[in-house]
Amino acid sequence: MQHWWQTTVIYQIYPRSFQDSNGDGIGDLQGIISRLDYLQKLGIGAIWLSPVYQSPNDDNGYDISDYQAIMTEFGNMQDMDRLIAEAKKRDIRIVMDLVVNHTSDEHAWFVEAKKGKDNPKRDYYVWADPVDGHEPNALRSSFSGSAWQFDEASGQYYLHLFSKKQPDLNWTNPELRQAVYQMMNFWIDKGIGGFRMDVIDLIGKIPEQAITGNGPQLHPYLQEMNQATFGDKDLLTVGETWSATPESAKLYSNPDRHELSMVFQFEAMMLDQKPDGEKWDLVPLDVKKLKEVFIKWQTQLGDEGWNSLFWNNHDLPRIVSRFGDDGDLREVSAKMFAIALHFMKGTPYVYQGEEIGMTNHTVTDLDQIEDIESRNMYQERLAAGYAVDDILQSINAKGRDNARTPMQWDESANAGFTTGTPWLAVNPNYPVINVHDALADPESIFYTYQQLIAMRKVNPIMVWGEFSAIEAVPDQVFAYTRQWEGKKWLVVANFGKTEAHIALPGYTVSDVLIQNYPDHAITLADQTLAPFEAFAVVVA
Numbered sequence: 001m002q003h004w005w006q007t008t009v010i011y012q013i014y015p016r017s018f019q020d021s022n023g024d025g026i027g028d029l030q031g032i033i034s035r036l037d038y039l040q041k042l043g044i045g046a047i048w049l050s051p052v053y054q055s056p057n058d059d060n061g062y063d064i065s066d067y068q069a070i071m072t073e074f075g076n077m078q079d080m081d082r083l084i085a086e087a088k089k090r091d092i093r094i095v096m097d098l099v100v101n102h103t104s105d106e107h108a109w110f111v112e113a114k115k116g117k118d119n120p121k122r123d124y125y126v127w128a129d130p131v132d133g134h135e136p137n138a139l140r141s142s143f144s145g146s147a148w149q150f151d152e153a154s155g156q157y158y159l160h161l162f163s164k165k166q167p168d169l170n171w172t173n174p175e176l177r178q179a180v181y182q183m184m185n186f187w188i189d190k191g192i193g194g195f196r197m198d199v200i201d202l203i204g205k206i207p208e209q210a211i212t213g214n215g216p217q218l219h220p221y222l223q224e225m226n227q228a229t230f231g232d233k234d235l236l237t238v239g240e241t242w243s244a245t246p247e248s249a250k251l252y253s254n255p256d257r258h259e260l261s262m263v264f265q266f267e268a269m270m271l272d273q274k275p276d277g278e279k280w281d282l283v284p285l286d287v288k289k290l291k292e293v294f295i296k297w298q299t300q301l302g303d304e305g306w307n308s309l310f311w312n313n314h315d316l317p318r319i320v321s322r323f324g325d326d327g328d329l330r331e332v333s334a335k336m337f338a339i340a341l342h343f344m345k346g347t348p349y350v351y352q353g354e355e356i357g358m359t360n361h362t363v364t365d366l367d368q369i370e371d372i373e374s375r376n377m378y379q380e381r382l383a384a385g386y387a388v389d390d391i392l393q394s395i396n397a398k399g400r401d402n403a404r405t406p407m408q409w410d411e412s413a414n415a416g417f418t419t420g421t422p423w424l425a426v427n428p429n430y431p432v433i434n435v436h437d438a439l440a441d442p443e444s445i446f447y448t449y450q451q452l453i454a455m456r457k458v459n460p461i462m463v464w465g466e467f468s469a470i471e472a473v474p475d476q477v478f479a480y481t482r483q484w485e486g487k488k489w490l491v492v493a494n495f496g497k498t499e500a501h502i503a504l505p506g507y508t509v510s511d512v513l514i515q516n517y518p519d520h521a522i523t524l525a526d527q528t529l530a531p532f533e534a535f536a537v538v539v540a
C-alpha cells in the first residue's frame with residue numbers, strides 16, 4: 001500500500017521562532033497561518049509542528065502541562081483549528097509533536113502524583129526509594145546531572161531523563177497509557193495529519209536496571225498505541241529514536257508490524273562527536289563514514305521499513321555551518337546538501353530556514369544562551385574545570401539555539417519576525433539571508449528546494465527507485481543511482497570544500513535534472529567537480 005507521506009516533503013516549524021503576529025517577540029499560530037501561502041509555494045505536503053501545547057517552557061514546549069490546551073503565547077484552540085483548516089485548504093497536513101515520555105512537573109497528573117504515595121496518579125510517574133541515602137542509580141539526564149530528583153515530602157526520587165521539570169511517565173501503568181491514547185484521539189478527531197513522537201524509544205525503559213532506550217515493552221506499547229489510535233487511518237507517524245539501528249528501524253516501521261510509518265535515526269548526526277564522548281566533544285566529520293551510514297540505511301531497510309531523510313531540526317546545528325560552508329560557498333553547499341538528500345529513498349524533512357540556507361549564530365557569553373541543555377552543560381563543565389572558551393566552542397558548534405534563531409523573512413527590523421523584542425536574538429546576517437531576497441532570485445537556494453519537492457511529486461523513481469551506491473569515486477564524493485521501470489538517475493555530490501575528480505565512463509548523460517553550478521558541463525567520463533558541486537542526471 002502506498003501512502004501520502006511517501007510522496008511528499010515535510011516542513012518542520014519551531015513555532016516560537018517562525019512568525020510573531022502580535023509583537024510580543026514570540027512566534028504564534030496566527031503568524032504561521034499568515035505564512036501558509038509561502039509554504040504552499042515551496043510545495044510541502046505537511047508541517048511537523050513542534051509543541052504548541054500549554055507549557056511553562058522549561059524546555060520550550062517539550063515540557064507539557066496540558067496536552068489539550070494551546071500555549072497562551074501561541075494563541076488558543078480556535079487558532080489551532082483555523083491553522084488545521086487553512087493548511088488543509090492548501091493541501092498541507094498538520095503533524096503534531098507528541099511528547100509522552102514525560103510531562104511538565106506542572107501537569108495536573110504530576111501535581112497530583114506529588115501529593116503522596118497513595119495518590120491515584122502517583123504511579124503515572126517513575127518513583128524510587130533512595131539507596132544508601134543517595135540516588136537509586138547512576139542514570140544521567142540528557143540535560144546534565146543525575147536523572148533522579150529527590151522529593152522531600154515523600155522521601156522518594158522521581159525520574160527525569162531530561163530536565164527536573166520534565167518527570168518521566170510510567171508506561172508500565174495501563175491507565176496512563178489509556179489516558180495518552182485518549183489524548184491522541186482528541187487530536188486525531190481534529191483532522192491532524194499525524195504525530196512526530198518525541199524520544200519514543202525511551203517509553204519502554206526499566207530505570208531500576210538502567211535500561212532507557214529499547215526496553216522490552218517498547219514495541220508492544222507501540223502496537224497497542226497503533227491499535228487504540230491511528231491504526232485504521234492514513235496518518236504519518238514518525239518516532240524520534242536516537243538508539244535506532246537498521247534492524248530496530250524495521251521493528252518500528254515494517255507495515256506488517258502495525259507500529260509507526262518511520263523513525264528519525266541519528267547515526268549520521270553523531271559522526272562529529274567523539275565515539276566515547278558527549279555531543280559536545282567534537283571531532284571533524286569523516287565524509288567516508290557519512291557515506292557508509294547513508295548507504296547502510298538506504299540498502300538495509302528494503303521493503304521492511306521506510307527512511308526519513310533530514311539534515312536539520314530544532315535540536316541540531318544548521319547544516320551549512322556544520323558540514324558545509326557558511327561563508328562564500330554557502331549557496332552552493334546548501335544546494336549540494338539538498339540535492340544529495342532529496343534523491344535518496346525515504347521522506348525528506350526540511351527545517352524552517354533550511355530552504356534559504358540559514359546559518360548558525362555565534363555566541364560569546366552565557367547570557368546570550370537560552371537553551372536549557374546548553375546552559376546546564378555550561379555550568380556542569382565549568383564546575384568540572386573546563387575552560388570557558390572550550391565550552392563556548394562546543395555550544396557554538398552543537399548548541400540548539402543555533403537552529404532556533406528567528407526565521408529571517410526580510411531585511412526589515414528583526415528580519416520581519418516580530419515588531420517587538422525577539423525572545424532569542426535574530427542572526428545578524430538577516431539583511432543578506434532572508435526569504436524576501438530568496439524569492440526574488442531565481443537562482444536562490446529556495447528554488448532548488450522548490451524544484452526538488454516538485455520533482456518528487458511527479459517522478460515515482462524518486463520515491464520508489466532502487467538505490468545503488470557508486471563506489472568508484474573519491475572519499476569526499478557521494479554518488480548513487482536510482483532505478484525504476486527501465487529509467488536510471490545518477491546523483492553526484494562533492495562534500496568537499498576542494499575540487500574532486502571523477503571518472504564514470506560507464507554512464508552516458510541523456511538529461512540534466514538539477515545542478516548547483518548551472519554553467520558546468522556534465523561529462524561523467526572525466527570530470528573535475530568544483531567545491532560542493534552536486535547534480536542529478538538521467539543516464540543510459
Ligand SMILES: OC[C@H]1O[C@H](OC[C@H]2O[C@H](OC[C@H]3O[C@H](O)[C@H](O)[C@@H](O)[C@@H]3O)[C@H](O)[C@@H](O)[C@@H]2O)[C@H](O)[C@@H](O)[C@@H]1O
Nearest residue numbers: 059062099142162198199242270273278279315373400
Ligand atoms: O523532550 C525532551 C527533548 O526530546 C527531544 O530530543 C531529545 C534529545 O536528543 C539529543 O540527546 C540525546 C542524546 O542521544 C545520544 O545519547 C547521543 O549520543 C547524544 O549525542 C545525544 O545528545 C539531543 O542532544 C538533545 O538536544 C535532545 O534533547 C526533543 O527533540 C528535544 O527538543 C527535547 O528537548
